[in-house]
Amino acid sequence: MRKYLVILFIALCFVGCKANTDLPETTNTESTTRDSGSQKQYPKLKVENKKTTGEFIFLVELPNYRIEPLEIRSGESMTFELNQGLYYYENVTVHINYGASRSYHNDVYVRKNFADGQTTTITLQ
Numbered sequence: 001m002r003k004y005l006v007i008l009f010i011a012l013c014f015v016g017c018k019a020n021t022d023l024p025e026t027t028n029t030e031s032t033t034r035d036s037g038s039q040k041q042y043p044k045l046k047v048e049n050k051k052t053t054g055e056f057i058f059l060v061e062l063p064n065y066r067i068e069p070l071e072i073r074s075g076e077s078m079t080f081e082l083n084q085g086l087y088y089y090e091n092v093t094v095h096i097n098y099g100a101s102r103s104y105h106n107d108v109y110v111r112k113n114f115a116d117g118q119t120t121t122i123t124l125q
Helices: 002-015
Strands: 044-051 055-061 066-068 077-081 092-099 106-110 118-125
Touching: 044 092, 066 106, 077 106, 092 118
Parallel strands: 044 118
Antiparallel strands: 044 077, 055 066, 055 092, 092 106
C-alpha cells in the first residue's frame, strides 16, 4: 500500500503546475513577446491566506489552470501569472482547496474578473 502511495505522490508532483513565486506582488511585469513585436501583459492572480486557524491552501484552479501542489500558510500569499491566457475575463470561477491537512479539506468557489496587466486578489479569511 505504501508503495502505491509513493508512486501516486511522485506522479502528482510531475503533473502539478509550478507556482511562479519569484514575481513581485505589487508590480505588474511584462511577459513574453508576441509576433507583432509588442509586449503582452497577462493577468495575474494573487491568493492570500489570512485564516487564523492554521489552515493551508493546497490547490488553486480556474479554467485552463490547475496549480498544485501548494502550501500557502496562514499569513502568506502567492502570485501567479496566467501566461496561458484565459478563455474569458469576467465572472471567472476560481476554486480554492484549503484545510488543516490534505485529507481533511474544504472547497471554496469565488467568481472574479480579470484584466490583462492587472493583479486580481483573492483573500481566504
